[in-house]
Amino acid sequence: MNNSRFFALFLSLLVLFAGISAQSPMALAGLNIEVKDTNGAVIAGASLTVMGRNGVARNSVTDTTGKSSFENLSEGEYRIKVEAPGFPTVLLDVTVARGSKEVEITLQLGAISESVTVTATRTQITSDETAVPVSIVGREEIERKALTTTADIFRTLPGASTVNEGAFQVRPRIRGLDSNRVLILVDGERLNNSRTSTAQSGVETGLVDVSQIESIEVARGSGSVLYGTDALGGTINIITRDTPSRRDGGFRFGAALNTFYSSNENGRRGNAALAGSGRYFAFRLSQSLERFENYSTGKPGGTFLQDLRAQQVGITDDGEVLNSQSHASNSQATIRFFLDDKKTLRLNYERRRGANIGSAGLVGTFNAFFPFSNRDKIHARYDAVALTRNLQRLSLSGFYQTQYRNFTNILTVPPAPPFFPGLYQTSETVTNTQTSGLDLQTDWTFGGRNNLTAGASFFRDENNDRRFVVSASTPTSTTRRFS
8 A cells, every 4th residue: 555545544534533523412511629638628729630531631720719610521531630739649530421520639648649551552551450560661750860862761670671882772672582572662653663683783762862752661571462473572662742731721832941961971962842732732843962972881900801802892991982972863743633622633743863873892893883874754643532422432543654774884804915915895784664554443331331442553564675885805906786
């Protein structure tokens, strides 16, 4: 299926589902919330967030009487989040029907209610309901750890480790299985399907900018039934930052500037973002730049053989690891349209550029690096809730992604006169991977106790490799080979 037919099918399905949901009139309801402490005193200034199953959130603050109201809500299930100074955060699930619903929430000191939504297991469930061990790493922890690369987070997770070093070359490993058996998703969609079993050519998590990550979900254990054999070791879902929540009144703009510096490799990263939200749409624009030079390790300072080994793998007397540098940039644009209280449409474009990416340890006789590794992705997602009495949620998404990279290696063997004239060989392997995908997920309810989750996924890879080899034994003799 070519790209034009793929997107034509996607738009046709989008119009069809929108038409189905528009056939029945919208049932509206209200939600009145009162917040108190254990002594019955009202709590003014408490922050309230009401989120429906479509992911659309509304925000409010309790008044001097401890109350706040949300009008024009669709019938269905909602999650209420309450935050107040001096009290733990409280999460509460409620069902809203036609009319107004009164909810009284009591905040208790020392009682913390915490719930985390897990999507690396395909369906949106809480972490304590999953059948496999799950780790959730939020934005606060990511900033506290001051990560150089996305894969650094796996160094401290149970059952996980990493291979390789450098800002672009670190690869995750789960339960001893390399990245060719660990599925890596970005917002529920495959990061890259062109993978091999070698550490240098595995999935490049460096293609995801750290400053764009909202959270990382790691489900350890086989997910092959849901995703295929590449999820044998586990599933990693990297969730990127989204647009601000919907605002019922007015329009709000915001801007942010984040910087990062690491003295170990003279690494620096800067990210600037602009966001805004209103009643009908919200957006987020972001631009990042990063530069990492060779990182440093401990000075060799051992025996003669240890020092000789360090020199062979490219570690200087000062502990600098040669050929471990990388440069990169990232551009991202996201816009979300609030079609009504039941339906949203999210469009996203991301452009990642990596250049001069070294491979630590590959220096001297055999030198290897990536002159460039680029990724472009466009994505569209349509979400709807409470379409019919039985169909509670529908999510339809499609994406198109390209990865274009060059792996260059240089072999230099000095001459040994008069028997060997020496050898100089350079090889460039250019890989172009194009991936398109479509995903449909639905939630159904039958009666008061029966729930059914059903869906279908499709993706297609097209991979092209081109290799160019130049060999020379003397300055005047040159052999070129193409494949």
